[in-house]
Amino acid sequence: MPKLKGEVAKRTLGIVISDREIIVVEGKRSGKKFYLLKAARELIGDKGIVENGRIVSESACILKLRELIDQIKPEAVFASVNIPANLVLLKTIPLDPDIIERFPDWMEWEKEKHSVDASIKSELSYLPIGAKTSDGELYLMASVRKDIIIERKRVIEGLGLTLIAADPDPVAAYNGFIASCREDDESNYLFIDISLPFYTFFATFNGKFVYGGTKVTSVDYHGIERGNPPQVLFDSLAREIHQSALEFFAPYGDFPQNATGIILIGYFAPSETLKNTLGNFFLPPILNTIPYDKKRLKFKVGKDFGNVWGAYIKGCGLALRSINE
Amino acid sequence: MNENILKLKLYKPELEKAVPKKSPYRKRVSPSSIIAAVILIGAIFLVILKWESIVDILYKPKAIYLKFAAKSTYKPSPPDTMRQRQIADSLAKLVQQKVITALNVIDSIKLSMRWKRGIIDFLKYFPPGLNPKKVYTIDDEFIVIEGTSKTRAYLDTLIDLAVLKGAFINCEIIKTEQTSIGTRYLMRTTKQPVERVWDDNFVSIQPYKRKEVLDRIDSLSRAAGLTGNITPLDEEIHGEDFKRYLLLFHGRGSTSSIVEFLEGIDKLEFYVQIISSGIEFATMNNRLTLLMGLNYLTPKMSTPKGEQTNLQ
Numbered sequence: 001m002p003k004l005k006g007e008v009a010k011r012t013l014g015i016v017i018s019d020r021e022i023i024v025v026e027g028k029r030s031g032k033k034f035y036l037l038k039a040a041r042e043l044i045g046d047k048g049i050v051e052n053g054r055i056v057s058e059s060a061c062i063l064k065l066r067e068l069i070d071q072i073k074p075e076a077v078f079a080s081v082n083i084p085a086n087l088v089l090l091k092t093i094p095l096d097p098d099i100i101e102r103f104p105d106w107m108e109w110e111k112e113k114h115s116v117d118a119s120i121k122s123e124l125s126y127l128p129i130g131a132k133t134s135d136g137e138l139y140l141m142a143s144v145r146k147d148i149i150i151e152r153k154r155v156i157e158g159l160g161l162t163l164i165a166a167d168p169d170p171v172a173a174y175n176g177f178i179a180s181c182r183e184d185d186e187s188n189y190l191f192i193d194i195s196l197p198f199y200t201f202f203a204t205f206n207g208k209f210v211y212g213g214t215k216v217t218s219v220d221y222h223g224i225e226r227g228n229p230p231q232v233l234f235d236s237l238a239r240e241i242h243q244s245a246l247e248f249f250a251p252y253g254d255f256p257q258n259a260t261g262i263i264l265i266g267y268f269a270p271s272e273t274l275k276n277t278l279g280n281f282f283l284p285p286i287l288n289t290i291p292y293d294k295k296r297l298k299f300k301v302g303k304d305f306g307n308v309w310g311a312y313i314k315g316c317g318l319a320l321r322s323i324n325e
Numbered sequence: 326m327n328e329n330i331l332k333l334k335l336y337k338p339e340l341e342k343a344v345p346k347k348s349p350y351r352k353r354v355s356p357s358s359i360i361a362a363v364i365l366i367g368a369i370f371l372v373i374l375k376w377e378s379i380v381d382i383l384y385k386p387k388a389i390y391l392k393f394a395a396k397s398t399y400k401p402s403p404p405d406t407m408r409q410r411q412i413a414d415s416l417a418k419l420v421q422q423k424v425i426t427a428l429n430v431i432d433s434i435k436l437s438m439r440w441k442r443g444i445i446d447f448l449k450y451f452p453p454g455l456n457p458k459k460v461y462t463i464d465d466e467f468i469v470i471e472g473t474s475k476t477r478a479y480l481d482t483l484i485d486l487a488v489l490k491g492a493f494i495n496c497e498i499i500k501t502e503q504t505s506i507g508t509r510y511l512m513r514t515t516k517q518p519v520e521r522v523w524d525d526n527f528v529s530i531q532p533y534k535r536k537e538v539l540d541r542i543d544s545l546s547r548a549a550g551l552t553g554n555i556t557p558l559d560e561e562i563h564g565e566d567f568k569r570y571l572l573l574f575h576g577r578g579s580t581s582s583i584v585e586f587l588e589g590i591d592k593l594e595f596y597v598q599i600i601s602s603g604i605e606f607a608t609m610n611n612r613l614t615l616l617m618g619l620n621y622l623t624p625k626m627s628t629p630k631g632e633q634t635n636l637q
Contacts, residue, residue, distance in 0.1 A: 129331065144335055168333070
């Protein structure tokens with residue numbers, strides 16, 4: 001099929017479906033610029049729509065998304081959807097560049113080494129992340145159960161849209177960041193996606209993607225969501241997040257304590273109390289806004305949107321995908 | 326922009342079906358605005374036509390190209406650093422060596438990439454060993470690696486390689502070269518034809534079972550008191566259904582540990598065919614390599630009881 005041209009191919013909807021919230025972002029790519037045209041977000045916690053990343057009520061999910069789409073009236077007809085980090089196997093593997101060519105089943109082999117139950121049908125995708133070690137070039141491997149993708153595809157098609165990609169949360173957030181940061185940015189950032197009950201870590205080392213891991217919180221997160229939560233809950237959550245970050249990035253020396261900055265994204269990104277509490281545990285500063293290059297990222301939803309962009313960054317990353325890839 | 330984003334393909338749209346639909350929210354351009362745009366463009370074009378200098382440019386494009394060409398300057402590419410030249414020189418020598426030695430290899434089977442990786446894994450494991458820091462090239466026959474071993478370690482490595490030979494792998498260091506950061510080795514690797522003896526009762530191990538099997542053998546070796554490593558190698562395909570899954574074990578331990586390990590392998594419910602082995606006996610610390618083929622044995626068919634009753 002020839003590549004699609006024109007406005008229709010440039011615009012993509014990024015749709016995030018998670019336990020606590022749903023997000024719709026319409027983006028448009030033009031050369032090196034990314035225009036964030038429209039965005040909407042709704043909290044759906046405790047409504048029995050999504051649980052542990054799995055869609056429990058398909059019709060309720062479609063209904064909620066339909067409300068958001070009617071609100072922003074996007075022109076895009078193609079959509080990308082997220083896959084929650086807790087449902088994806090993500091690994092970074094060093095390989096000789098020609099090994100995949102010679103052994104097409106090599107990555108299947110790698111996947112089997114890490115899969116809990118390799119008999120379940122799953123999708124596998126891998127690509128080089130542009131970094132090298134003494135053991136070979138680093139490849140990012142992602143694997144997800146087929147039924148998880150199918151249930152999300154049904155929702156997207158239920159909205160009358162065409163699904164073009166499904167990206168794990170950390171990859172979507174990374175894409176949103178890397179496409180909009182300064183091209184010469186060599187900082188090392190730690191990203192924490194706090195989309196309770198899960199929190200996920202990834203980092204950028206000189207702009208390269210480094211996955212940390214994901215964990216489910218043991219803290220009473222429902223208590224945090226209620227009005228005037230006690231500080232002790234924030235303290236417990238921040239302590240847990242700090243400890244997990246140290247565990248996940250233990251192979252990377254002093255990281256994240258020597259990171260340039262810590263960036264909160266996802267559901268809890270706008271929480272000032274959580275930012276301040278995390279600041280008591282981590283040495284690097286917790287950044288208030290995500291650094292971006294104004295020449296690359298254009299907000300058409302208001303200039304102040306940059307302050308809350310962290311909550312939408314996964315949607316932006318998804319909206320960067322194109323039908324023509 | 327899109328060059329540096331990660332484009333995973335966990336979902337691939339069916340392109341034939343991805344016919345662009347029209348969004349109900351798409352703004353339509355009114356015919357009057359198109360007419361206005363055409364008039365505006367026409368007016369701008371008329372202004373340009375009256376502008377003499379622009380007209381000159383339009384009619385003399387060659388002159389402009391020449392003008393630009395004169396301004397551009399040739400910039401030579403930056404010269405190589407001393408370090409780059411040294412590496413290039415030494416690699417060039419190694420390649421020359423390869424051409425000469427390649428002529429001597431006749432009756433051997435070339436190793437696949439997995440075997441090569443197995444050997445590198447092997448060399449990394451044995452302390453102090455070659456301690457490979459960098460692998461320059463792996464082709465069908467040769468590995469060029471850079472290690473940091475000293476004389477004693479080098480001798481130990483030669484013993485390890487001799488043990489490896491017992492596992493039907495012939496890996497010999499044919500040239501060494503001292504560099505500023507370590508020793509560069511050119512190694513020729515070949516394997517002898519692996520014995521192919523088959524039993525009709527063998528059934529290949531399913532791919533999803535492999536990790537389980539690998540873990541079982543690994544834990545068995547540790548329980549026996551061996552310290553070692555297992556490296557998955559090739560999958561040999563025989564016929565339509567049968568596949569033999571090859572593993573390379575290399576480890577160290579006392580004689581009793583080795584015996585206990587081999588006895589343990591014999592009692593497993595799946596069949597481990599020890600294709601070849603290499604052992605270097607030392608006082609307390611023997612070196613062992615095993616090349617193993619993994620298969621299942623099908624349960625033996627027994628005569629149904631009902632048939633026996635009928636016979637009576």
